[in-house]
Amino acid sequence: MTSTPPSHAVIGAGIAGLACARALADAGHDVTVFDKGRGPGGRMSSRRLEDGAIELGAQSFRAAHPAFREQVAAWVQAGVAAPWPDALWRLEAGRAARRADGHPRYTGTPRMSAVTRQLARGLPLHTGTRIVSLARAGNDWRLIDERGTTHGPFATVSLALPAPQAEGLIAPHAPELASECRQVPQRACWAAWARLEAPLTLPGAEANWPLLQFDAGPLKRVVRHRTKPGRGGAPELITLLADLDWSERRLEDAPDAVAVDLLGALNDALETLRPAASLPAVQARGAHRWRYAEPGAVAPGHDHRLTDAGLALCGDGWRGGRIEDAWLSGHHLGEALCHRHPLPDHGDFPT
Template sequence: MSVAVIGAGMAGISAALQLQEAGLAVELFDKSRGTGGRMSSKRTEQGEFDIGTQYFTARHSAFRAAVEDWQARGWVARWQPRLYRIDEQGLRASEDDQQRYVGAPRMTALSRNLIADIPLHSATRIVELQRSEDGWLLIDSEADHHGPYQQVIVATPAPQAVPLLSAAPALANAAAQAQMEPGWAVCVGFAEPLTLALDAAFVRCGPLDWVCANHSKPGRDSAANWVLQSTPAWAAANLDTPPQEVAAQLLAALADALQTELPEVHFTHAHRWLYARPADHQQWGALAAPELDLYVCGDWCQAGRLEGAWLSGREAAQVLLGRS
């Protein structure tokens, strides 16, 4: 049995691994050149930055077991930052003491190691699914055809999934209900390290949502690299703001939040995420139209978070295997 998985983020990777282990022939498709979806890292002249998922936690027993295996393999590492909260009352230590994990030595290390020998069609944007007597044909943005495949799993952000689900209106309607929020991420390389007693902070005032000393994570080397992430509301109001202006505004917000003068800036890079995270928490697990051999998964199906994406992909694969 052949299966196409559209989307090489954690949900798609999780589904593909389950199916490959069950003996199915699986191929991954992703519109980006890299892997991992929002587990993205940016390689620059200033070093590498995690510009998407900053860390993940493990609550579900099955996911905890998987994380322990990844840690034993050296693909992830524990991260115990000096974590703070910044709001109108100022700076104070965060009471959030969850164990956090990061890919090592960058977030994309996890996705690359997980994919391993699964065939991956990168830089391939699938824009349409066509049903034929032999199965599903995948049509990309260059009008090239891939397939046929007997089964298809769509593992993209909800707004990108909707147009691929025209053959299954119930699935398309469900995906259309799952709203996703935008976000801006800014990589900053300072001329010298900031002299602060914090590694990361949740920000609850102004345009910032999260700030992090990227070098505080295991495997990262530069001691002057930071990542700033905006709130969804600020990003929605600044979707078309030029990246240089976004970087300048969030740097000014960082100085205000930390109440300090920042060192000289050597490098900035701003990245806009149109679908940074789910706006609402759903408990669908995964969506399925078994009669059409069509399945859907993603963090937006399973309460957000990287763990949710992994669980959703696993559930989509299990439903498919039960059907087959």
């Protein structure tokens, strides 16, 4: 006699949720992923414009941990990631200065979302499905989405979400975890973008300078997407990431007003250079508000949580504010779930 193996649900198809689901699926487990977005990726998603792709969230990632280095090497081998940028530029004392900090960085090719699509390959993934509550019946979990549809049963439910979004779902079932979520606030960030009529030149920098960092607000970073690998021939599309304090002061502003002010701040910074530069004409612009951009604090202890009842938490807030941290958190949770629910060698489950 056989019965079906336990099923696992993962809510959130960002890098953490996909790393968790991948670890489960690769070990032979039955796992289903849910995300409210139109596709996987979360803060690593890319936006397609009519003449190119841009990232408004994460732009690149580092790989220090051996397990993540191995994963990144596999992505590079598969052609979905490549080294970028080779250096960072800063504005210092009226001039552009090249800075190499010794940390190799990578980005997705031809878009950042290629990485998360690769991770999601072959996984049952319900996009456009916002989970609004969890229900417990016996030893099983069910998920209820915003249309009132029930999904399940599942033996475990992993919430791979920014902690403030996980808190409401988990509070009725694990108040102690909800209280931990409150210790992991997420800070907001505005990301503006623009298509420029001509290349953005930086006096003193090479023609294809990739990324410019700022020491003080309102700008934190300006990124030129055409310098990323695999985007040859793309127009001059830039992303302007705002300083977090500035973003939070402007949280409820209209996106276009934010885009205008960040582009103005870039132009002002270029005019301080010697020789002075200025922003080419802006052909199109916009801005996106990340309400939960990066953890303002990281939970102490393990990089994920897993209760006896099979409720779990992972994501960047449980380890650090980077892609590498989010992947490790999800991957370690996936390994813990495999350990908790071992599969018999032959795949049969005695009833």
